[in-house]
Amino acid sequence: MTRVTAAAPGPAIPPAAAADAAVLTESLGKTYPGGTVAVAGLDLEVRRGEVFALLGPNGAGKSTTAGMLTTTVRPTAGRAWVAGLDVAAAPARVHQHIGVVPQRNTLDRRLNVRDNLIFHGRYFGMRPAAARAAAARLLAQVSLSDAAGKRVDELSGGMAQRLMIARAIMHRPDVLFLDEPTTGLDPQSRLAVHDIITSLQAAGQTILLITHDMTEADVLAGRVAIIDHGRLLALDTPAALKRSVRGGTTVTVTADGTGPAQLAAALAASVPGARDARPLGDAVLLTVDDSHPVLPAVLAAAEACHARLREVRADPPTLETVFIQLTGKELRDS
């Protein structure tokens, strides 16, 4: 496959898919001056109306990818289209179609909460009266009506984040980029942001969610792209990604009457599909592909060696399991 560089001369003919997709990338790459490769040949397609998560550890290239799609980072290889527009060729036009919630608080500190929205709307050509009406409506939707007259540095982290989301959708973008939208928020604020994202999706908003939080990706996203070292490792729905894991389900068996070592040996011998069974404290951890078919065999094996079962717990795989299997490392380590 020939790689087309962003600087390559010649007509910019987008592939037919670019017009249909909310976001399309073709071998998109970024090498920073000095040789650091942040993104290496990424092919992605975000469909209109879906919540698409880019999941990966810090330094995986997620934010650089988002930067290229939102025109603040210039690609050094490949191409990318947002709403059918080439991000390198027409950055100012792309701006009309995207809303961005960056990782840092970039609210206008010299304006109050309401004016942050009003002026943002005016940057996008809204008339003052229309901008005021839209601002009032959005503030109500993100529960900030009471704070409308406050200075933005009086807002809590959660309030500031809700305001940034309201600002990003003020001009009705085709694609909303959320870069780590809940990092650093307390659990309540986090849930509030999740609720907003869910209701935006219900209203048909296309969202590209960048996160290193697997639970967040799992709960919110329709499809998840797992990336590391600037490369795509896997791309599917959270359910399919978890199904793809072999031996990702852990069945924890706790019993009296038989030593855990004996029980582990019995389980390993008689449970079909058991990949591993090892004692841990007074319990046994049994690794299987899927817990449903094995539970009867677990009960039978325990009975056969006279163990009195106290607890049997099945933990299905998480996206973290998927990630560990793909990269050989834990998300938080990297």
Next chain:
Amino acid sequence: MTLPAPAPPRSPAAAALAAFGALLARDLTVLRKQPADFLTRTIVQPVLFVFVLGYIAPRIGQPTAGSATQAATTLLAGMLAIVILFQGLFAVALPLVADLGYTREIDDRLLAPLPARAVALEKIALGTIQGLLAALVIFPLAMIIPAAPPALHIHWAVLLTLAPLAALMCASLGLFLGTALDPRLTMALFAVLITPLMWLGCALFPWSALHAIPWVQGLALADPLTYASEGLRAAVTSQPHLSLLVVYPVQAAATGLLLWQATRHFTRRVIS
């Protein structure tokens, strides 16, 4: 949640023009709502210059260049130039240093539907407007504070062309300093830069008077403020001044060079 109604489609040029206007409207709104910031920044230093050099010095018999009227006349043009320079530095350069360094408020502007270069040009437009406003504020004060009123002689054609050009040049200088310098050095460089710019810029004495010290007279020609001071001297007084045939082209060339370099640095700072 209901989403706002989509905006009607517009041409990229119309969108960029509207965005530029809205950015400027935002900045002028902030200026209008917090006039104290602008006024203190504008007034304190020049008023003290006029007060010390134009009022106190003649009254206590300190030697000034010529009579009290001459001193006041020299200071009038100089003060207009100094406030214009200060606006370029304080209205453009310093906010940019903060913005590019840690607040990143500029990120939202950069996502508006206009090219990054246009965001930089808006800063220059604002600096130019503020420079001219500051000149309007200081003008009456430079007339009434001195011990003797300055000999006012307004050449409207020169004033109405040269004041905007000087303001544009100083705003471009501000954008250049705010984007080209390492933010960690900016504060130090400001201290090192601003003082010689101000003192050697022929704001406190006419350039022609420096003929007694040719090397200083030559050095002053390297200071952009000299051209603003001397040009404004030609605009509002009948004192001898640097030829307008020099003042206009040098200011235009300096503005062009600074604009080109400053927008280049700006784009490089905001797009990696």
